[in-house]
Amino acid sequence: MSDFIIYNTLSRKKEIFKPLNPGHVGMYVCGPTVYGEAHLGHSRPAITFDLLFRYLNHLGYKVRYIRNITDVGHLVNDADEGEDKIARKAKVEELEPMEIVQRYTNSYRWNMAQLNVLPPSIEPTASGHIIEQIAAVEKMIASGFAYEVNGSVYFDVEKFASVHAYGKLSGRKIEDLYSNTRDLDAQSEKRSSLDFAVWKSALPEHIMRWPSPWSEGFPGWHTECTAMSTKYLGETFDIHGGGLDLLFPHHEAEIAQGMACFGHDPVRYWMHNNLITINGQKMGKSLGNFITLDELFSGSHPLLEKAYSPITIRFFILQAHYRSPLDFSNEALQAAEKGLERLLKAVSLLDEIQSSESSTLDVSGLKEKCYAAINDDLNTPVLIAHLFDGVKMINSVNDGKATVNSADLELLKKLYNDFVIDILGFKSEAVSGGSANEEVLKNVVDLLLNLRVEAKKNKDWATSDKIRNSLTELGIEVKDTKEGFTWELKK
RNA sequence: GGUCGGUUAGCCGAGUGGUUAGGCAACGGUCUGCAAAACCGUCUACGGCGGUUCGAAUCCGCCACCGACCUCCA
Secondary structure: OOOOEEEEOOOOEEEEOOOOOOOEEEEEEOOOEOOOOOEHHHHHHHHHHHHHHHHHHHOOOEEEEEEOEEOOOOEOOOOOOOOEHHHHHHHHHOOOHHHHHHHHHHHHHHHHHHOOOOOOOEOOEOHHHHHHHHHHHHHHHHOOOEEEEOOEEEEOHHHHHHHOOOOOOOOOOHHHHHHHOOOOOOOOOOOOOOOEEEEEEOOOOOOOOEOOOOOOEEEOHHHHHHHHHHHHHOOOEEEEEEEHHHHHHHHHHHHHHHHHHHOOOOEEEEEEEOOEEEOOEEOOOOOOOOOEHHHHHHOOOOOOOOOOOHHHHHHHHHOOOOOOOEEEOHHHHHHHHHHHHHHHHHHHHOOOOOOEOOOOOOHHHHHHHHHHHHHEOOOHHHHHHHHHHHHHHHHHHHOOOOOOEHHHHHHHHHHHHHHHHHHOOOOOOOOOOOOHHHHHHHHHHHHHHHHHHHHHHOOOHHHHHHHHHHHHHOOEEEEEOOOOEEEEEOO
């Protein structure tokens, strides 16, 4: 099989993936700040790196996948009087900050489960790793790259840049950063506008605070990822992922902190997913143009023509390459919905078609193409295109226009199970197990449709059409087949 | 302003220096009492202008437009 190749943002090249420790992979992905409902934008990194996680597992690696929950230390802006996002939300909703954290963590996890995103191996919270973050800050001070002022500790970017390459991930030059940064606040304690806080002293009104050697306060945002990633994955680990918007300053800061703490780069492969746009513009909380996942799944947003199932969203996202921008539109979503349906229908057909003596299909060729596509930096659009070629194969066997022998049929079944179900995750295991109500509904609809079959036998088209049309109005789509009928709930 | 990326048929979205990506829609057909659904088939595009080349949508240059980052953001 071909090598697994991934694009490394650090080198701006596609590189063959080789883990640090053979057979094992450590990966860390920046998770959400839990101060609001997850929106469509959040689903992209989650799904992208879920795909990577699933594929690495499929390849036989033992993967430790860390995705954090940011529940503290994320300032609303970088001014010194910056307020914590969680604390602000808590104030607005008159809740204990940890109630906010718990509420949105729960809803994030639920949304992820709906999208068939597997839970990571470890999901650490920033508030649960204050001790580790303090230790990291101490290391930065000890190595001379951080300094304390009035109980707060800042990373000394200028000093760091004089020894190491600051900006190598984002392609920034320190002099450009200076000329492009707005003027320093007169009363700022920072030595330079480029410095970032690794520990902040809390003002009296701050609720979220912890003791530290410098002050009662809270850690800076960038620090949590350094502390938690290296705690669970070691001082050097394989893959770090996240949204493109985190590249600077967040990930750049992580590299600097890692260098300051350990003297070497913490990450071997940096991976960044592109953003989801809406009307060509980034979908973001600060822009207020986002659609939450709950809204998407229920159709309750003015921009939505209908509800879209979580797996449709997943398919929509994976039909584009993760490094390309993806624009939201009802048209595109509905196209995805239809396409997915066609793919899944073919997958279930696989259990029904019969094998023959000989095969007219090139199944192993198809398999090779599928692996070549995903091995090429997770090229899911090409992978899905190949899977659709296979759909045509499956349908022609079903139509009797092609044949497949039993070995090829088994291969085909394994291929589709591996890719469609296990790797791409297009079939949720959490499909309803059939509640009592659903059982009753099924029986009632079947009863009506059997009556319709009788009416059709008697050429009583009026009754037959009345049953069909009434069911359609109720949201039940009736499909006639040679053998009788099938139906499904269209909601 | 700086840095980076993009501009592909009605829509979404891959990709390679020369051979049809794929999906959706549309159109034609099969099926059907009629439909719907399903299936099959058709639909040859790459921002503009130059250049390199036997040949460029694919490489180079210029221009236009769009976006991201440069402040929190997935």
